[in-house]
Amino acid sequence: MPQPNINSVHIDAILTNISIAYMQNTDNYIADKVFPIIPVDKRSDKFFTYTKNDWFRDEAQRRAPATESAGGGYNLSTGSYSADVFAFHKDVPDQITANADSPLNPLREAAEFVTNRLLLRREIQFVSDFMQAGVWGNTVTGTAGTATPGTFATQWSNYTSSDPIEDIEEGKADILSATGMEANTLVLGYDVFRQLKNHPDLVDRIKYTSSQTITTDMMAAMFDIPRVIVSKAVKATNLEGATEAYAFATGKTALLAHVAPQPGLMTPSAGYTFSWTGVSGGLGATIGTSQFRMDSIRADRVEAEMAFDNKIIGADLGYFWNSIVA
Numbered sequence: 001m002p003q004p005n006i007n008s009v010h011i012d013a014i015l016t017n018i019s020i021a022y023m024q025n026t027d028n029y030i031a032d033k034v035f036p037i038i039p040v041d042k043r044s045d046k047f048f049t050y051t052k053n054d055w056f057r058d059e060a061q062r063r064a065p066a067t068e069s070a071g072g073g074y075n076l077s078t079g080s081y082s083a084d085v086f087a088f089h090k091d092v093p094d095q096i097t098a099n100a101d102s103p104l105n106p107l108r109e110a111a112e113f114v115t116n117r118l119l120l121r122r123e124i125q126f127v128s129d130f131m132q133a134g135v136w137g138n139t140v141t142g143t144a145g146t147a148t149p150g151t152f153a154t155q156w157s158n159y160t161s162s163d164p165i166e167d168i169e170e171g172k173a174d175i176l177s178a179t180g181m182e183a184n185t186l187v188l189g190y191d192v193f194r195q196l197k198n199h200p201d202l203v204d205r206i207k208y209t210s211s212q213t214i215t216t217d218m219m220a221a222m223f224d225i226p227r228v229i230v231s232k233a234v235k236a237t238n239l240e241g242a243t244e245a246y247a248f249a250t251g252k253t254a255l256l257a258h259v260a261p262q263p264g265l266m267t268p269s270a271g272y273t274f275s276w277t278g279v280s281g282g283l284g285a286t287i288g289t290s291q292f293r294m295d296s297i298r299a300d301r302v303e304a305e306m307a308f309d310n311k312i313i314g315a316d317l318g319y320f321w322n323s324i325v326a
Contacts, residue, residue, distance in 0.1 A: 136318035171319035
């Protein structure tokens with residue numbers, strides 16, 4: 001065998017221009033994209049709410065000469081929020097920092113790690129608070145069998161019998177007839193989006209004009225809804241050390257809602273997220289990341305913190321489909 005051989009002339013070393021970490025693209029997360037985020041100075045507080053019915057009653061009357069005009073008023077009450085504080089840290093021992101090979105940067109990587117954990121926590125909390133049956137004005141459950149308008153809908157994965165365009169039209173009419181506001185946002189779990197973009201009812205609308213795969217913008221145009229948002233976030237469902245298992249953070253659900261383009265006084269919206277700016281000494285309106293010394297364990301601690309309250313403001317401004325695909 002010729003000497004030296006191939007293994008003698010090269011010693012494997014760590015590449016300095018590449019490393020592998022499964023870190024989700026922040027575009028996968030939608031918790032900060034659906035409802036307006038309201039920065040607040042206090043962890044808890046109140047806000048005014050107006051009684052909807054007072055603004056919809058027809059009470060104006062004809063007025064005869066020299067008589068009083070018809071009059072009325074509106075009721076005013078308060079709602080409240082209370083931001084929960086979420087935090088997560090990673091300790092970086094001095095020995096790890098001193099012994100790390102290039103391109104490793106333990107402190108920078110720790111900051112990205114804890115921030116990503118909080119983004120995932122916020123996404124899961126968004127699903128828990130908003131993408132659930134029974135919290136909106138109307139919940140329609142997907143069924144493989146016969147649909148009952150307003151209660152059940154044939155699952156959109158049933159390409160033969162389902163009619164997602166009409167189902168969404170029904171949701172739009174429900175919101176408009178109950179509030180006078182038009183739905184402007186459709187939120188889809190990824191499994192729902194995957195089935196919808198291949199649904200014959202949608203494909204037929206573009207098959208003579210485009211060969212492209214149906215996108216969220218195309219869906220928005222077909223449904224006549226300004227925004228279609230797809231949740232793509234993935235979470236691990238196993239405990240540490242157990243067999244790895246993964247699932248989409250948002251299940252097989254869809255939410256149609258009227259969302260205020262900008263928060264403001266007397267501005268209705270299906271939901272708001274109140275974000276306390278006091279986290280981590282005011283370092284961030286959404287996530288505050290800090291680094292401080294842990295002398296007792298000879299390490300630097302990198303910690304991220306956020307505080308928010310997802311609040312349904314107008315339940316009648318939302319229309320929800322549960323288990324809408326198989």
